[in-house]
Amino acid sequence: MNSGASGSSSESLNESAGSAGEVALKKGPWTAAEDKVLVEYVERYGEGNWNAVRKKMGMLRCGKSCRLRWTNHLRPNLKKGSFTPEEEQLILELHSQLGNKWARMAAQLPGRTDNEIKNFWNTRIKRKLRDGLPLYPHGQKPRQTPPMQTPLPQQHSQAFKNQFFLPQYQTAIPLFHNPFQTGFHGATPIFDQIPCTTLQHQSSPLPIPPPRHKRYRDPTAFSISIASAPASEYPTMMSPHGILPNAPLSFNLSSLQMEMGAAPSPSSFSMANPELPSSQLQFSRIMKMAESSSNPDPRMGHGGLLYPDRMLLGDMMEEAHSWANMNLPQNKCSNTYSKSETNRLASDLVSPSGMKYEVSTSPGIDSSHEDLGKPADCHVSTPDANCGRSLNVSTVGCASGAQGDNNDNLGLDMHDIAALFPGTPTAELGVLSWENLPEIC
């Protein structure tokens, strides 16, 4: 340590000490006086912008060191002392599932830091190895298998893939029962018809922590909103014969594919801050847009969140990709969009009573990122492969233009949609009325 600080990072300790004429930054243990200054800084200016501590408070520490000191020792609600047996057990379980994801583990242990957990584990593992004991008690196995047997697209980097391998989903939980599917091999489905309360922890008692995010401009800017039509409209788009029963609305990053049918069985779901690939594609939430509290249709749920928080969008995407490949080989739609166009995608299907499907992504989405691989073609299709109809997607003025700098949102051309439904009036351009939709097939 202290071997010269030759790091390339701008936050490396030599960032200014190396410059002639500048005061060398202090290293090593923190003093109480320094702690006091740092606490004062946070009280005055808040967390973040750690390099400003030096500028504003005259601190002779680099920003990185300040952040570390605050995070690991000074911030409120830190729990000091030895780990309790419960915490130790939790760490074991988490490690068996997450591997060396200390920050994620720390998110599950209030008051504990990643550094603490890491140190605990490293000392423990040393002891275990020395003693020839198994690392995981009770037959726990380290994480090893991806949640889906379906191979990931090769263009995805390992880091990208890793985002998806949340152990909670490593076991094949049938999260989604699609009546269309005849052979859903491998891919972890998304939606399910079971209540969320039993869904989230089916395979593991451990809730997956909301993955930590690097900065992004506006956490609320990313959203996918899905709501189902109310029961009164339900039959018009989902006949008793099940024309579009439980069809998912799904996404695939590599093709940005949406499969749009009737509402998924869950009337809504929520996904808070799923960790997304390094493409900056960060969806903060799938929020419920509307609910039907008096919905008599049990398939519609009770307005609760039917999708487990924190499930990775990547899982959804991979799921959608697999599902689409298996189920929609021939009847996919149609329009293909450029990367720039699909950088922002938004579509609304609004019912007369205001219920709507809304899909929106943030201005930060970058589908051209290498992690995403392929050019982001966009397809919207009906999920019923036997139906023989397809929806075209075209750019229309969408409501989400306010999000930012780019207004070339994608939406559904309602002419095209209406054309799918013979006899459907096309007067309501820009708004697809569920009431105008006859059964598709």
Next chain:
DNA sequence: AAGAAGTGCAACCGCGTATAT
């Protein structure tokens, strides 16, 4: 009692990535 070895923890480093300019 003293030195060696082991342990635990704080802090640092390197790197990847996000954001600002």
Next chain:
DNA sequence: CATATACGCGGTTGCACTTCT
């Protein structure tokens, strides 16, 4: 688009303290 800056994570190191011989 390139570059600079900032943030966060995981790995590593140094050192004080404890235990062992």
